[in-house]
Amino acid sequence: MRGKLPVRCAQLVAMCAVSGVLAACHPAEAPSARAPTVSRARPPETLAEVNRTMVVPVAVSDSAVPVDLRFDVPSAPHAGQPFEFRLAVLPQALAHAVTVSLEPSEGLSVQSPEQPIELGKVEAGTVRLAAARLLSTEVGTRVLRVRVTLDLPAGTDSRVFACPVVIVANTAR
DSSP states (O other): OTTHHHHHHHHHHHHHHHHHHHHHHSOSBOSSSBOOOOOOSSOOOSHHHHHHHSBOOEEOSOOOOSEEEEEEOSSOOBTTSOEEEEEEEEESSOEEEEEEEEEEOTTEEEEESOSSEEEEEEOTTOOEEEEEEEEESSOEEEEEEEEEEEEETTEEEEEEEEEEEEEBOOOOO
16 A cells, blocks of 8 residues: 555646646636637537547546546636536446446535436446536635446446546636
C-alpha cells in the first residue's frame, strides 16, 4: 500500500495538469468582453463520438472491472451556479445492472439526480449516458469521484474514477 502513494500522487498531479488544459478550453473572461458560453446541445451517442468529444478520467481503484468512463462539462462551470456534468459509461462485458454513484470532493455538491443512478442492464460495447447537476461555491479545481458498479454474472464489483472540474469566477456583476 505504501508504494502506491507516489503513483496516486503522480496521477493527481497529471489530473491537475489536464484540468489546467481543460480550463483553457473554458476561459473565465475574454480580454475586452464577457467570454462566450460554450455549450453542446446534444450529448454524444456513439462510441466514436464519446471518444472524440469527452474526457478520459483517472482510474483511482485497482479493480479490473470491465468498464470505462468518459465525462464532459458542456459549458464553463461558474462558482455559485449549478452546471451540467455528463457521463458516458462504457461497459466491456454484459452486466445485469449498472449503478453510478457520484462522490463529490469538498466544495462540490450534487444537486440532482438522487443517488445512486441506476442504468439497468447493459451489453459490452454499448454507451450508457447519464447527467447530473453539480454546484461549487468556490473557484478552483474540484474532483468528482465516480463509482461505477457492475452486477456481473461472476458477482458485483466497482471501479472508481476521478474527474477534475475547474470552477471559474462568476463574471456576472
